[in-house]
Amino acid sequence: MTAVLRRAAALAAVDLDRTLIYSAAAAGDAAGLQVVEHLDGAPLSYATPASWALLAELAGQALLVPVTTRTAAQYGRVRLPVVPRYALCGNGGVLLADGVRDPDWDDWATATAAEAAPLPELLGLLEAVAGEPWVKTVRAAEDLFGYLVAHRRDAIPAGWLTDTTAAASAAGATLSVQGRKVYVVPAGLSKAAGLLRLRRVLTGDGAAPRLLCAGDSLLDAPMLLAADAAVRPAHGELHEQGWTGARVAVTTATGAAAGEEIVRWLLDRV
Template identity: 85%
Template sequence: MTAVLPLAGGRGTTLAAVDLDRTLIYSAAAAGSAEGLTEGLEVVEHLDGAPLSHATPASWRLLTELAGRALVVPVTTRTVAQYERVRLPVVPRYALCANGGVLLADGVRDPAWDDWAAETAAQAAPLPELLGLLEAVAGEPWVRTVRAAEGLFCYLVAHAREDIPAGWLADTGAAVTAAGATLSVQGRKVYVVPAGLSKAAGLLRLRRLLAGEGTAPRLLCAGDSLLDAPMLLAADAAVRPAHGELHEQDWTGARVAVTAASGAAAGEEIVRWLLDRVT
């Protein structure tokens, strides 16, 4: 049985769904210069004791305020273990990991959601076949690692974004599409995800479950990548940063705003934008 409970009261009138990497949090390289930042950056994630992700202190304070006015739901391609490394200023009631394939309710994984995700992912080619498209280049000098995530999708990590061959991306993208999946490039990472297993599908399912017998909550979304695009289009209003995969493609939508800033300053601007629309 699902762990999702219908919303009650004014707090549930707005659902603010926010991507994490390169939308809310940033590596040192992706954070950009100090220009446009109200304060310096603080570390919000460590890996093996080393700083990994950053955010502005102002964005974290504003995110706390936003959580008091709306239901903030992190929506990320990260695995559960990767998500749990991030020290968010408040613990969200709900979080969607694995590109919508895993629901955490008060930090506990929902087994009914796992069943739905497995059935959805099965509509594409089997995971070993998708993984094989990436493992075919695992021995290349530009490839750092190839991994499967949560038994649902897979990804490749390159040593540097500029090292990923454009021809390989084009050929692999065509093969991925033929296999019923989606290819997305996010910095040094190349994701291959079953097409039906999307952030939008997970988020809209959560929205319906939260509504119960009542009216579905108003939906605000923020994200930067191709994997975020469907949920941005599904939102009542959305925002994307002036950087990342969507910005490189000059992607937009009728109800999608674009930040003036890029890098970590855009992350702060995004939280302000969301807060302005629930205040």
């Protein structure tokens, strides 16, 4: 990749689900939502029209980088108002440059994930309950990590989460709950690691751009702490845990309205 950042440029790294885009259940009472993602022809994710207009404005003033736990295929379903030049998928393990997967990045991600227990062992933590009635499916993502999808968030047993969090940590991985999904991801394969690596590659020996970040989950936390300034919504995994940081703001709104507030917050700081 060629360094593309201007010396004074800002890099705005933004999580997608429950930060910028929302399921109908997570969107709250915001009115006039627009569909931004379909699955099998059915609407899946939403955002406020204002947030989409503001996101296009943000992309014109900063290097906008979506940073998501989604696979590249899942990311491709989202219709952003602009096509970002770079996107980090797979929790930082996949780099798309102009929509094309970077093979050198794949090599880095594979080596980084290998610092934790092998993927079959991590998947085994989730597959152990695959037959339970509250579990919809267990899958591997990008051959890097695993996740479980429950039928309902409130059906996931708290005791199982506690035990599996400890087992994941012992295996060199992080457990995160995002809505109905439970992720087990190698600890070194983080959004923060991928984002900081991308910034180094793009700037080379030049001055690093100001880093602005937004996210809602435990997997976003290291990225938020690494930022020069960051914001999280007043909902989601981090909010439920009362998590914050010295340079991390919290929205006043929740749901899709918080997504709009986040984009305005980022624009104010570019």
